[in-house]
Amino acid sequence: MTRSFFLFLPFLFASLPHVHAQKLRKADRQMLTEIQTDIQYLSGNKLEGRRAGTPGEKLASDYIISSFEKTGLTPLGDQGSWLQGFEIYDGKDISRSRFSINNAALVLNRDYFPLDFSANQKVTGSPAVALQESGSPWFYDLKEIIESTQNNPHFDMEKALREKTKNFAAKGATAVIFYNSSKSDDGVEFNPAEGIAPEGIPVIYVTHAGRKKYLTDISQTLDVDIDINMEEKKRWGHNVIGYLDRGAPYTVVIGAHYDHLGYGEDGSSLYRGTEKMIHPGADDNASGTAALMELARMLHKTKSLKSNYLFIAFSGEESGLLGSKYFTLHPELDLSRISYMMNMDMIGRLNDSSHTLIIGGFGSSPQWASLISSTVNKKIFSIREDSSGVGPSDHTSFYLKNIPVLFFFTGIHPDYHRPTDEADKINYNGELQVVKLIYSMAEKMDGMNKPVFAKTRDAQYGETPAFNVTLGFMPDYSFNGNGVRIDVISTGRPAEKAGMQAGDVIIRLGKYPVKSLQTYMEALSKFNRDDKTTVEYNRGTEVKTADVQFN
Ligand SMILES: [Zn+2]
Numbered sequence: 001m002t003r004s005f006f007l008f009l010p011f012l013f014a015s016l017p018h019v020h021a022q023k024l025r026k027a028d029r030q031m032l033t034e035i036q037t038d039i040q041y042l043s044g045n046k047l048e049g050r051r052a053g054t055p056g057e058k059l060a061s062d063y064i065i066s067s068f069e070k071t072g073l074t075p076l077g078d079q080g081s082w083l084q085g086f087e088i089y090d091g092k093d094i095s096r097s098r099f100s101i102n103n104a105a106l107v108l109n110r111d112y113f114p115l116d117f118s119a120n121q122k123v124t125g126s127p128a129v130a131l132q133e134s135g136s137p138w139f140y141d142l143k144e145i146i147e148s149t150q151n152n153p154h155f156d157m158e159k160a161l162r163e164k165t166k167n168f169a170a171k172g173a174t175a176v177i178f179y180n181s182s183k184s185d186d187g188v189e190f191n192p193a194e195g196i197a198p199e200g201i202p203v204i205y206v207t208h209a210g211r212k213k214y215l216t217d218i219s220q221t222l223d224v225d226i227d228i229n230m231e232e233k234k235r236w237g238h239n240v241i242g243y244l245d246r247g248a249p250y251t252v253v254i255g256a257h258y259d260h261l262g263y264g265e266d267g268s269s270l271y272r273g274t275e276k277m278i279h280p281g282a283d284d285n286a287s288g289t290a291a292l293m294e295l296a297r298m299l300h301k302t303k304s305l306k307s308n309y310l311f312i313a314f315s316g317e318e319s320g321l322l323g324s325k326y327f328t329l330h331p332e333l334d335l336s337r338i339s340y341m342m343n344m345d346m347i348g349r350l351n352d353s354s355h356t357l358i359i360g361g362f363g364s365s366p367q368w369a370s371l372i373s374s375t376v377n378k379k380i381f382s383i384r385e386d387s388s389g390v391g392p393s394d395h396t397s398f399y400l401k402n403i404p405v406l407f408f409f410t411g412i413h414p415d416y417h418r419p420t421d422e423a424d425k426i427n428y429n430g431e432l433q434v435v436k437l438i439y440s441m442a443e444k445m446d447g448m449n450k451p452v453f454a455k456t457r458d459a460q461y462g463e464t465p466a467f468n469v470t471l472g473f474m475p476d477y478s479f480n481g482n483g484v485r486i487d488v489i490s491t492g493r494p495a496e497k498a499g500m501q502a503g504d505v506i507i508r509l510g511k512y513p514v515k516s517l518q519t520y521m522e523a524l525s526k527f528n529r530d531d532k533t534t535v536e537y538n539r540g541t542e543v544k545t546a547d548v549q550f551n
Pocket of ligand 1: 257284285317345346393
């Protein structure tokens with residue numbers, strides 16, 4: 001935080017009536033201290049980056065509960081508790097599987113892996129690789145399938161292997177061991193997806209490395225010992241839910257996620273170092289969580305307010321908005337009684353020169369425009385409105401239930417999703433101003449009926465195409481122009497290697513025009529690792545082209 005901001009401080013307060021300034025200053029100092037204390041605790045090493053379902057999450061939820069209790073909220077979680085638990089699927093644990101040929105143990109993942117529809121079973125036998133006898137494990141070379149389908153772009157290998165397995169089992173195979181003696185890639189990989197129905201027998205794929213080592217002579221008879229053990233890994237995330245019930249017909253939801261990346265083990269970390277590091281998540285999202293606890297104190301203290309307020313600290317946000325999605329699917333109160341939802345995610349890094357505050361969900365109610373213009377102090381904030389009700393945080397789950405939403409975000413920064421997102425980089429005064437703005441909006445809306453809901457122009461949730469590669473940058477979510485504007489470039493990734501910079505606006509990838517984040521993601525989904533292509537982009541008024549290779 002640069003000193004220049006402090007220069008503004010007396011000016012900001014000077015405009016308010018004198019007596020009030022005196023009192024306010026004391027009140028503001030107290031709020032600043034509370035926010036600072038909460039952010040420092042939540043982003044402390046003891047909480048190990050607050051990954052959902054870990055002891056760090058528990059420490060954080062205990063902290064939030066004791067704050068809600070002190071404030072005087074009532075619990076509205078499972079069975080009258082403060083917590084609403086939900087399962088998070090963590091892939092499959094196959095580490096206890098075993099496979100040996102002639103008493104030599106093959107190495108999991110390097111030499112072999114079970115296919116996702118394999119049964120969990122133990123099987124032994126002495127099959128001849130080239131023979132398929134009932135009552136014995138069967139070996140099968142994929143060479144034939146690959147050669148007969150290589151001109152069919154829509155061929156689904158996974159489906160074909162499952163068909164083969166069904167067929168072989170019906171003929172008495174006790175297990176199937178697939179391998180590929182051709183040079184062509186077969187695209188067989190372990191799919192950790194959840195809820196895949198198993199077949200009746202164990203199914204194994206031997207990799208090229210395993211084949212070269214153990215299946216050199218297919219005229220042989222081999223002693224095989226198979227023990228497949230696949231378990232779905234799950235952990236439990238916990239939303240923390242506190243209610244300020246004033247007996248009103250409608251309830252305002254105020255939310256912020258409190259989970260973060262832990263040690264970055266789930267793959268969404270941008271940290272590329274080798275040393276295991278805690279991701280403190282001071283801005284993402286200890287800042288929003290501290291604001292949630294502060295707003296609970298403020299709204300509870302103001303006895304004249306009429307609406308009910310539901311404060312939800314979501315977990316599982318970093319794994320795909322899981323906590324908020326779960327809440328909207330298992331609401332602790334009737335969703336039609338929710339008037340609107342305000343979400344705070346990363347509000348701790350207000351830029352002290354641009355003062356940019358991004359307000360998302362702007363288009364989800366026609367009433368937002370007048371609310372924002374009547375509450376925002378232009379001396380403190382430069383507002384960027386993002387119309388869409390869909391965005392990279394928990395308000396999306398409520399918007400999809402036709403609830404008007406407002407999303408508060410002070411923008412991306414180079415510490416995003418890195419171990420460097422620390423408490424000493426938080427703009428505490430900026431955060432206080434955001435909290436006070438949100439309070440004044442709630443106060444203005446208090447006692448009113450449900451604002452009108454409006455659908456915003458955006459992609460339907462779930463239509464987002466899957467992609468395997470990226471160029472390695474963070475898009476500017478507040479950019480509304482044609483193309484995708486680069487906000488932060490990741491080091492050592494294709495975009496940087498191609499000489500691209502923050503501020504460049506991508507307008508074409510290969511033969512695909514890029515108009516928005518959506519079309520960019522669609523274009524990306526057409527490329528794979530190691531693919532080469534060209535990217536066209538605007539730098540200022542200049543149109544530039546660069547060759548890129550995905551890694
Ligand atoms: Zn976040």
